[in-house]
Amino acid sequence: MAKQYLIFLAQQHPTFRTAELESLADLYGFKVDLSNHDENSPFMFVTLDNDEQAKNLISRSILAKGIYEFWGSGNTEEELHQDVQSRSSELFPKYKDCSFKFDFIGYMGKRSNRSKIKLIESFKYVAFEGPIRMKDPEQIFTVLEHYIPPNEHQSATSPSKLYFGRQIELSSREKGVLDKYDLKKRKYIGTTTFEAELALVSCNLGQVAPGKIMYDPFVGTGSFLVAGSNFGALTTGSDIDGRLIRGKGDDTIKANFKQYDTSLLFMDVMTMDFTHNAFRSSLKIDSIVCDPPYGVREGLKVLGAKDPHRFEGKEDVEIDGKKAYLRKDYIPTKKPYELDSLLCDLLQFASERLPIGGRLAFWMPTSNDNFVPTIIPKHKNLELKYHLVQEFNKWSRRLLVYINRGDEYHGEDNLSEITIPEFRKKYFTPNNQI
Numbered sequence: 001m002a003k004q005y006l007i008f009l010a011q012q013h014p015t016f017r018t019a020e021l022e023s024l025a026d027l028y029g030f031k032v033d034l035s036n037h038d039e040n041s042p043f044m045f046v047t048l049d050n051d052e053q054a055k056n057l058i059s060r061s062i063l064a065k066g067i068y069e070f071w072g073s074g075n076t077e078e079e080l081h082q083d084v085q086s087r088s089s090e091l092f093p094k095y096k097d098c099s100f101k102f103d104f105i106g107y108m109g110k111r112s113n114r115s116k117i118k119l120i121e122s123f124k125y126v127a128f129e130g131p132i133r134m135k136d137p138e139q140i141f142t143v144l145e146h147y148i149p150p151n152e153h154q155s156a157t158s159p160s161k162l163y164f165g166r167q168i169e170l171s172s173r174e175k176g177v178l179d180k181y182d183l184k185k186r187k188y189i190g191t192t193t194f195e196a197e198l199a200l201v202s203c204n205l206g207q208v209a210p211g212k213i214m215y216d217p218f219v220g221t222g223s224f225l226v227a228g229s230n231f232g233a234l235t236t237g238s239d240i241d242g243r244l245i246r247g248k249g250d251d252t253i254k255a256n257f258k259q260y261d262t263s264l265l266f267m268d269v270m271t272m273d274f275t276h277n278a279f280r281s282s283l284k285i286d287s288i289v290c291d292p293p294y295g296v297r298e299g300l301k302v303l304g305a306k307d308p309h310r311f312e313g314k315e316d317v318e319i320d321g322k323k324a325y326l327r328k329d330y331i332p333t334k335k336p337y338e339l340d341s342l343l344c345d346l347l348q349f350a351s352e353r354l355p356i357g358g359r360l361a362f363w364m365p366t367s368n369d370n371f372v373p374t375i376i377p378k379h380k381n382l383e384l385k386y387h388l389v390q391e392f393n394k395w396s397r398r399l400l401v402y403i404n405r406g407d408e409y410h411g412e413d414n415l416s417e418i419t420i421p422e423f424r425k426k427y428f429t430p431n432n433q434i
């Protein structure tokens with residue numbers, strides 16, 4: 001029989017929460033209805049079939065903190081006790097003899113140790129007779145409290161809402177994943193390295209998982225690969241700039257995998273222009289997660305010559321008896337390319353290479369200019385599942401998540417019409433135009 005669970009959420013990126021949890025539920029093969037969630041609340045109720053679903057929903061989440069079997073709630077302690085007794089009394093005998101402890105979570109406020117003990121004692125009607133164990137108890141019963149401070153200078157003295165539940169699972173966030181992947185502690189980073197938290201969220205939305213292959217076509221310093229390997233996927237990437245891939249001395253993408261003890265999940269990276277992709281067409285790629293070049297910190301370039309006439313007749317140049325372009329140290333010429341063309345290439349590639357149901361998740365920057373409409377690229381085989389916005393002061397970036405639905409899908413297609421305003425130009429325009 002379906003049960004109610006309570007999720008306690010992190011306060012970061014609230015607009016990304018439901019997409020992350022829905023994606024995780026879908027990855028584990030079940031559905032959740034999160035349509036009633038209020039993004040201003042740190043709590044979310046969800047109905048699930050069993051504790052296993054609850055565990056799967058939360059264990060790899062970055063934007064949730066923990067999930068609890070819901071036993072009751074109230075605006076006061078008295079109301080809480082009444083609700084727990086009327087709603088959950090048939091659960092009490094089940095936990096009569098197990099070892100346990102009580103935990104407290106306070107949002108925007110907390111209670112003193114004395115008051116915690118008083119509240120714990122007021123639960124004596126549950127009649128738990130097992131040993132209290134502060135370390136590794138069989139069950140943790142949690143009081144979650146929502147305080148609402150009267151104003152920004154004063155703190156609330158008592159909670160406005162109390163919830164009580166049995167802890168089912170804490171998320172990877174609560175277990176320290178953000179600290180582990182903190183860029184300040186990472187061996188190899190560069191100016192393009194993507195922050196750990198949203199790289200991990202992107203991989204959750206991309207449904208990167210053990211036994212799957214994840215590809216980042218603009219791999220740079222490998223931030224998404226590192227995040228993907230945290231979730232157990234085999235990872236590979238490519239970038240037109242071999243210097244980023246090679247790193248400096250011992251500071252390389254490979255060294256990062258070693259640092260995180262995920263070397264076995266690092267397939268390799270290669271220098272390659274995405275628009276001249278050299279992967280064999282039968283190579284299985286399950287998820288594509290990336291941050292395409294938009295020209296602010298890195299150039300958007302493809303192979304070719306800006307002025308081909310300059311190179312006419314030079315194809316046969318030889319150095320030490322070998323064609324120059326066949327030498328290992330040959331640096332091919334590159335020419336600028338438009339972001340919209342690159343995004344079209346990316347969607348087309350995803351439609352050809354992902355399995356049906358496979359996901360493409362990528363970031364696209366946009367200026368907050370009311371006069372310039374934001375155009376989201378669409379491909380007839382790809383369902384645009386999520387379009388999530390992270391606002392900055394004068395610009396924003398969007399995480400776009402697509403699912404490959406195949407030839408039968410016949411979705412909207414705007415690839416032949418899109419012109420995405422050149423972000424770099426706007427970014428560097430004085431007078432704060434973005």
Ligand SMILES: C[S@@+](CC[C@H](N)C(=O)[O-])C[C@H]1O[C@@H](n2cnc3c(N)ncnc32)[C@H](O)[C@@H]1O
Nearest residue numbers: 192193218220221222223240241273274293301
């Ligand atoms: C926004 S950065 C991505 C950074 C990366 N997420 C990281 O962790 O460092 C975009 C990358 O795209 C690369 N790039 C530009 N044009 C490319 C192309 N035609 N093919 C492949 N990579 C390209 C740039 O060299 C740059 O490293």
